[in-house]
Amino acid sequence: MPKTSAATNRAGGKRRRLRSLAWIAALAVGTMLLPGCAPSDGVPTLTWYINPDDGGQADLAAVCTTDAKGAYKIETSLLPKDAAAQREQLARRLAAGDSSLDIMSIDPPFIPELAEPGFLAPVPADVAKRASKNVLDGAKAGATWNEKLVTVPFWANTQILWYRKSVAKAAGLDMTKPVTWDQLMKAAGDEKKFLGVQGAQAESMTVWINALIESAGGHILLNSGAKADEIKLGLTSPAGKEAATIIGNIGKENLGGPGLPTSTENDSMTLFQGDKGSFMVNYPFVWPATNAAVKAGSVKQDVLDDIGWTLYPRVDADKDTAPPLGGINLGVGSHSQNKELAYKAIECITTPKNQATYFVTNGNPPSNSTAYDDPRVGKQFPMAKTIRESLKLAAPRPQTPFYNEISTGLQQRWTPPASVDPTTTPQESQDFILAVLRGDRLL
C-alpha cells in the first residue's frame, strides 16, 4: 500500500512538472508572438526599408508620423550598407510577394529591374504630378521607366570636383573655369600628388566609367528598353576609348597612388585629406565628413581651409561635363496592404522642407530644386549652388532591367585601372557583357 501511494505520488509529481513545463513553454511562445500581432491602437503601420544613413530617414519617419495625426505611423527597417546588397534584399523580398515593403529607399540604377516585372505599385497620377514639380531633370530621369514615373525622387546625389587650392595654384590652374581630366592628370603629375578617384572593383567604377563616357558624348547603353539578347552597347565608341585612355593613364602613371586598385569613395577622401591630396571626384558627404574630422582633431583646420570645389571635370574642353548621378528614390511594393497611405507618407517625406532638413543633417542633396533656396542649406553647404548645377548636368547610369550584368561586367573588365587599354578593353568588355546577356557566359 505505501508502495502504491509512493508510485501515485511520483506519477502526480511528474504530471505537475509536465503541466508547469507546458505553461512555461506556452508563455514563452506567447511572448515571442505578441510583438507580431496587430497594433493595439488600430493605427496602420507602414514599414520603410531605408538605406543606412546618419539617422535622417528615421527622423523623417518620426516627423511624418506626427504630421499624419494618427492616420498612419512609419517604422523604419534597415537595409544593408552596400547598394548592391540593398538591391539583392529588395528584389528577393519583392519576388517573394513580401507585403511588408510599404516604402522602399531604392538606388536609381536598380529601378528598371524592379519596375519591369511589376514589383512596384504604380504611382497615382495626382501624386506623380505633385512629385515631379520642381524636381531636377537628372533625378526625374532616374525615377522614370518606360516614360512613367515609377518611384518618387527623394534625394539626388552627384559628384563634384574637390581640389586643394594650394595644389591648383602651384600647378597654375584657373579653377573658376571648367577643367579637363588631362589638366588634372598633368597637374597631379607635376606636383607629385595623387588624384582622388575610385578604382576598386565596385559600383563606384561603373559610376566613373559612365561619367567619362557621357562627358565625352557617348553612352554605355544604346537601346534602353531592349531585351537581354538585343542590347547594344557603346563601349567601343570614340567616347568609350577616351574613357579607357583616361582610366588607363591614371592607373599606369600611378596618379591615383598605390591604393587606387582598391580605392572607394571613403578611401579617396582619406587620400585627399592627406599630404598627397590634390584633386578628387566625390560626393558632397566629403564636406560634413571633413568638418567632423577637423572637430575630432584627425584633420587640421588648414586642410579644410585649403579645400575648394567646382563642377566635375570635362573630358573634352569644349563639351559640357556629365557628372555622375546617384541618390535615393522612394517606391511602394506591389504587395503592400497600404499603398494609398504609403504614397501619402512619401509625399510628406519628400516635401522640399524635409529634403532640406535631410541635406543639412545627413549631407544628402535634395532632388527638388526649391529645397536649395532654404537658408539652412546655403549656410551648411557653401557648395550647394555647385551641387544644384551639377545635378542639372548629371547623366544617369544605363537604365535597363539588366543593369547588374552591365555594371558587374564593366567592374570586372575595367579593373585594376592600370590594366585598362583603350585599344583592347572597350572591345573585350563589350563582347564579354553581350555574351553574358545572351546567356553564353558566366559573370
Next chain:
Amino acid sequence: MSTTSTKESKSVAPTTRQRRRANLSDRAKSERRLGWYLAGPAFIVMLAVTLYPILQAFWDSLFSLRLTAPDDTTFIWFANYITVLSDPIWWRDLGVTLIITVVTVIIELILGFALALVMDKAIKSLRGLLRTAILVPYGIITVVSAYAWFYAFDINSGYINHWFDWIPGISPDLNWFAEFWPSLSVIMASEIWKTTPFISLLLLAGLAQVPSELTEAAQVDGATWWERMRKVIVPNMKAAIMVAVLFRTLDAFRIFDNVFIMTNGAHGTEVLSLLAYRTSISRLEIGLGSAISVLLFVCVLIICFVAIKLFKVDLAGTQGDK
C-alpha cells in the same frame, strides 16, 4: 560466373540478415527500437533540410529562371551545365579553390600536428590555459576574423606594412589586395590562422589514442624521437589524421567568407562558392546559380569518394567501433 556469384550473394544475404535479426535478444531489439525513436526525428529533419534543397536545386538548374523575370522561365534541360562547364570562369574559380584547399590543408596539418604535440606534452598546470589559447582563433566568427585580417593588411588602415617594412618586398605602399597572389596569400593566411586549432584538436584526440606502451617500448629499444614519431605515433593515429584531412578539405573547398570580405573575388581571387552566390543571389539567375551549386556539390562528393574509397578514411574507427 559473376551471375552465379551475384545470385548466391542475393540468396545468402536475406537469410543471414533474417538469422541475425532472429538472434537478437529482446533487449537488443528494444535498444534498436529506442535508437530509431531517438534518431528518427533528427533523420527526418536532416532529410528535410538537406535532401529537399538538393533536389530543388537540381530541378531549378534545369530551367532558365531569373527571379526578376518569372514569366520568362523555360525548361532547358542541361543547357545551364553546358554553359557553366564550357566557361573559363568556372575552371579559373575551380583552380583558385583547389589552390586554397591544398595549400591551407597541408600547412594546417603541419602546424596543427605541432600544436597537438605541444598540447599533449605541456605540463599539467599549463595544459588548460594552452588549449584555450590555441582554440581562441577557432572560436572567432569567420566574418569577424576576415575583417580583422582585412583591416590589418589594408593599405589605408593596416599596420602590417608599417610593422614589417624591414622585410624585402613589404613597404608602406604595398597594396595587398590589388593583385592575385598577395590577396590570395592573405586569404589563405587568415584561413590557416582560423582553422588550424580545429585540426590540432582532432589530431590531439588521435595522439591521445596512441598507447603509451608502444612509445615506451620503442624508447627502451633505443628508437630516437624521430623514429618513434615516424614508426609508432603517426601510423597509430593514421585514422585521426585522415579524418582531420577529410573534414578540413571539405571545409576549405567551400571557402566563402574570407574571399567575400577581403576581395569579393576581385583580381581573379573568386572561389566556387562565391561564383554560386553571385550568380544566384546577386544576378538572381536561379537556374544558372543552381547548376553551379549542384556542380559544387558533385565536387564535394568526389572529394568524399576519393578520401573514403581510395585513401580508406575510416570515419567509424575514431569512434572506437573497430
